[in-house]
Amino acid sequence: MGDFDADWLRLRAPADSRARAADLPLLLRPHLPKGQMLRVLDLGCGTGSNLRALASALGGEQAWLCLDADTDLLDRVAGETQAWAQASGFDWDASNQRVTAAEPHLTYTPHLTCTLATRRFDLARDLAELPLEGIGLVTASALLDLVSESWLAGLVSQCAKVRAPILTALTYDGRVAFEPALSLDREVIEAVNRHQGRDKGFGPALGPSANGRLAILAAAQGYWIEVRMSDWRIRRSERELQAALIRGWSGAAREEAPASDQAEIAHWEAVRLAAVERGCSRIIVGHRDLLAIPRRA
Template identity: 80%
Template sequence: MGDFDVDWLRLRGPADERARAADLPVLLRAHLAKGPPLKVLDLGCGTGSNLRALAPALGGAQAWLCLDVDAELLDRLADETQAWAQASGFAWDATARRVTGAEPRLDCTLTTRRFDLAPDSAELPIDGIGLVTASALLDLVSETWLTRLVSQCAKARAPILMALTYDGRVAFEPALSGDREVIEAVNRHQRRDKGFGPALGPGANARLAILAAAQGYWVEVRTSDWRIRRSERELQSALIRGWSRAACEEAAASDQAAIAHWEAVRLAAVERGCSRINVGHRDLLAIPSRA
């Protein structure tokens, strides 16, 4: 289901935070029912970055059910949320797992559950949920899995907010002649089975837009590209090494040396502090029709 260990989530966190489309939660908030707490289902929650980004933007009373198959990530979620809450001026009740604040007004409880998303989205606990959300998940899932998810959300009339879905675009500064070939190989690799069946990869966000519109959703899409700074050397190096490995798995034996050379030149540019990378992502909000 992809490599989402604690170190990687830490590395990508600042880029994720900068990239998110800030207006989509605002649009969503206008369509949410007033009154009872908003019940949010967070798919593949990791250590809770989606909650930390969305909860203050949505405001009010919220109850989050955070699902992930990785017990280590779930174990860290409360500690990460406590540290964030205290740094942000919110109060944290460890016993109730509750974040509260007056400005912005927030009363958010969180529940975690170990849950393997891969076998079948039909088993997801969507009944009664007021928002289904995920971050950096959709490019891993299959057409069949996503179709079932959208169908379930439509049946429950639940809005959908999916953030930071990779869309296949990568731009380097400075550019190298091998960039296009490596990223094309990476994008082919992205479509391999990541545990859900053949992955949608860079086409996932566009496919979700089509499926949601077919179910009567109003759909808004925003770019949410990573713009990785020269100073973010650790993140750049991790990406370059990961892309090199993926490209080698897709490439012919005769191309392995060229990919290794590309990696070495790219890493040298990172070390010199003259490398910047933009990685294409998209955020999508789908609101069910009022009819």
């Protein structure tokens, strides 16, 4: 999609939450420093979905620095975090922007104290200035398919220098499956995947190859790699999300297609949207999560 306004982030949030690989934070936890505050750097944080997904699983004392170039999204992080904390039965200290769970819980050990800070930061322009000092985890969600090879190599190199683990979530990998299927599905998604390689502000985008490139680059820097599939499985009832995806894919495919194919793609979109409206459409969108842990020296 490439559209990361607050409405799109809200729309995709349930699919994101269901899709994430729940075991990767648990695999990471034994490799984090014992008895120390975990400082987390969240790249392209949006409204703070990574914090809400990971904080409880990681547990203990945490301090998150959430970076994004969009001030409108950053302005929403505290409110979204407060709503999540209260819905989860946690305490929210607005003056210190801190989530606290005083009692032990089965999903994390021993307790959770998570402090939030946000900063406007242009990842595309200022990668070399990333505030990595003291950072114990670098994380990002739905970001890597937008970045270039050189940008990703620079990020991995910087993380390796400070021996920071990397945990990325929901990187699109190019796979889409529809139910019911149409004859033009493959051609449309192939065009969408070509479109994904266009410059999204970071240089020519890696698109569906991003997760594989991250694994290779991180392994070359001495990281141990774990990858999990984290596919969206979009339900028949999630009509608004399905419609947004179909319209976005159709638009991207038309930008890639010759004039002779425009009417056929428009027909594909109309048939797909009709199936959504009837409540008989399901879509799987391929994503992958990746955990990279630096090997012991």
